[in-house]
Amino acid sequence: MLVGTAIAEQPLETELPLEHPRTVSETKGRSARKVKPTKKMTEETQWVELVLRIRSKDQDAFKAVFQHFAPRVKAFLMKSGTDAGMAEECAQDVMATLWHKAHMFDPSRASVSTWIFTIARNRRIDMLRKQRRPEPDELTWGPEPEPDGAEVVELQQESERLAEALSQLPEKQKDLIQRAYFGDLSHSEIAEETGLPLGTIKSRIRLALERLRHQMK
């Protein structure tokens, strides 16, 4: 695995080349896409860089991600009604899953916090509700897709803009969102149209999905 080391060599303040370095045989027959380094690294892209390093079993990168996210996962679970012991157990599980599944993370579709949120949500259902958890078909089976560097940077920046936009919502609406995500509202108590500013990030994700569909053909 060259992904992590190659990126780790980049100085932090420079651009993020997310193009996977490939050996000659892998590159053969493909047009090795060069991503024009134009964007400055943001906070979200730094987390992406760390998770990509975890793919190559970089323990320092893992520790940095753990220190930031594990307490947040635990706090989030406790707010969702999980007791402290279970939340601790679950947070450890979530971070262990992140280590094992780092190769499944697609930074052109999700920020690191979003990906960790979905792992935590799934683990909570498995531990507390003890039911089966039907999931949509994976789009990324088969050979690992190449994330397009520019697409990744744009998605990560859009995630930051979303966080900014959500923080500026009226308190009443913020409160409703929290209640929905902490499990206090059922689907029928949530509006059919929430009016959340999700149009742009949805369009970005949609483009990434189209690229994946194209690669699967």
Added chain:
Amino acid sequence: MEQIKHHLNDGLLMAYAAGNLPEAFNLVVATHISMCDECRARLEAFEAVGGTLLDGETEDVGEVDFTGCLAKIDAGPSEPIRVDHKPGLFPSALQDYVGGDLDAVKWRPVGMGVRQAILPTSKDATVRLLHIPAGAAVPDHGHRGTELTLVLQGAFADEEDRFGPGDIEIATEDLEHTPVAEMGEDCICLAATDAPLKFRGLIPRLAQPFLRI
């Protein structure tokens, strides 16, 4: 596949993203999203909202034990890597519940040529496959709670609109409808409800406790 015209609503997508839907509804949502990239992108946008909440969670709950986590890592992955199933009419999530594709469904007649197969889920809601012969109707019914009907094959029409493959109808309490399968091809649907249906005719009403529909 024809263009999907009827999609999931925000309430269902947000509740799925939050991990807060009954299992039966999760199955319908996961099946629709397997067929519909538009709703998949919307779902992932709602998951991004969850990620934002997670990242903003700064309440001090003490450190999480790093050594404990490393021990879990050494123990290996806790869940098997998912295997997607053979391509068929049913997406993998549904194949898991049926134990195979369409040919593995254990149908039971419910009258007037309609057949159903109830899939095992937690009891807070129920989900079943429906086989409606081309041109046949499902008895006129209203609902308590919410009923989701996802078309997998063929098409049906009711007082609201026409629903083809991939389309989902979200029926709430105030809708009383009589879905009729289109001529040409038998209609196969996945339908979930969080309360028993209310049938208007006497015979279906008597039969309801036995059929669990």
